[in-house]
Amino acid sequence: MAVALAGALMGAVPVFAQDAPQLEMFVPAAPGGGWDQTARTMEQVLRKEGLISGAQITNVGGAGGTVGLPQFINQWKGRPNALMVSGMVMVGSIIANRSPVSLDQVTPIARLTGEFEALVVPAASPFQTVDDFMAALKADPAAVPVTGGSAGGSDHILFGLIGKSAGVPATSLSYVPYAGGGEALAALLGNQVAAGISGYGEFAEQVKAGGLRVLAISAGERQEGIDAPTLKEAGIDVELFNWRGVFAPPEVSDEDKAAMIKLVETMAASDSWKTEAANRGWSEILLTGDDFATFLAEENKRIEAILKDLGMAS
Structure with a gap:
């Protein structure tokens, strides 16, 4: 070779x-x-x-x-x-x-x-902003299941860091791991979970099609073409690059x-x-x-x- x-x-x-x-x-x-x-x-x-x-x-x-x-x-x-x-x-x-x-x-x-991560919700979600999502997470973490990749991976880590910023311990969070992005996307589009976390590229097509809405991204600054704040802008002191x-x-x-x-x-x-x-x-x-x-x-x-x-x- x-x-x-x-x-x-x-x-x-x-x-x-x-x-x-x-x-x-x-x-x-x-x-x-x-x-x-x-x-x-x-x-x-x-x-x-x-x-x-x-x-x-x-x-x-x-x-x-x-x-x-x-x-x-x-x-x-x-x-x-x-x-x-x-x-x-x-x-x-x-x-x-x-x-x-x-x-x-x-x-x-x-x-x-490298790719920043995105926190997204189904189009029909009652969460219009990150503040809405965080308020629900603080009130009852178990009632806000979030899907992403496998346990311990970047998606799970980001959710843990978001929870920590809200004073919610990782052990109280409801995280639904999947082995592939296709399965996580199906759970989101089927309204089986409250939100999803993954690289923005995995959600981009459904965001553009209107099936998903981006609440925030884990980048250090706003990204051109993405109508969403960074987590830091939203008051969550977290930045993550996968x-x-x-x-x-x-x-x-x-x-x-x-x-x-x-x-x-x-x-x-x-x-x-x-x-x-x-x-x-x-x-x-x-x-x-x-x-x-x-x-x-x-x-x-x-x-x-x-x-x-x-x-x-x-």
Whole structure:
């Protein structure tokens, strides 16, 4: 794979088109969520740029990626043409679920994108503002179920931080986790929950269609094209930025690791990727190889401290 990739990046042939198979992408989440969107966008851009002949995407959802991670570690090890999409959600879920496996056992390739989170409600919700939502949460937390990704992930963390700002302990909050964004969206549109939290991109289409309404976003400042205040503007001193990235399996050679890093760097530099990222509201925060590994170690400590503070980890 490394030989094919090196030749391709010099303009010889498309990556994987001749002596290597197509790219294999592992998504440890159900279809429809942010990791799945990232994998499918990568496949689209890499093909468009002539960097691969195609990609096989495998979804294994559950528990913030901790159901799929052991499979990637044990069954995909050594594969030179494979990438797993993951991110901040998995860091939190590994801690919250006391997972016996961790991201230390895979090969960091690149942090790709960052995305702020959105607090949304169904169009028919009585909550017109964040103040309405917070008043109800303070009055009876159990009566305000909020859906999002898996327990301990970024959505759950944000809800915990919002609750903490209102003096509501995390253990009193009613959080309804789902393994994939599609399931959480269905619960929202079916009025089965009071609100939802996820990356804005996962809600954008339904917000534009009028099915959902954004109460607030977790960004540091207002975002163009989104008619909603930041949480801080609404008096909630919380800001959160969710990141996503890719990992190779364990036991890949240094040559194959370098080839995968080069592949992702080439993709990230393309106009096609930049256009897709902008259209989806993804901030480009590329960090590769050893620098990404250093970031991961620091991120693990940060998330563990937050989860302990919120009572979500021991």
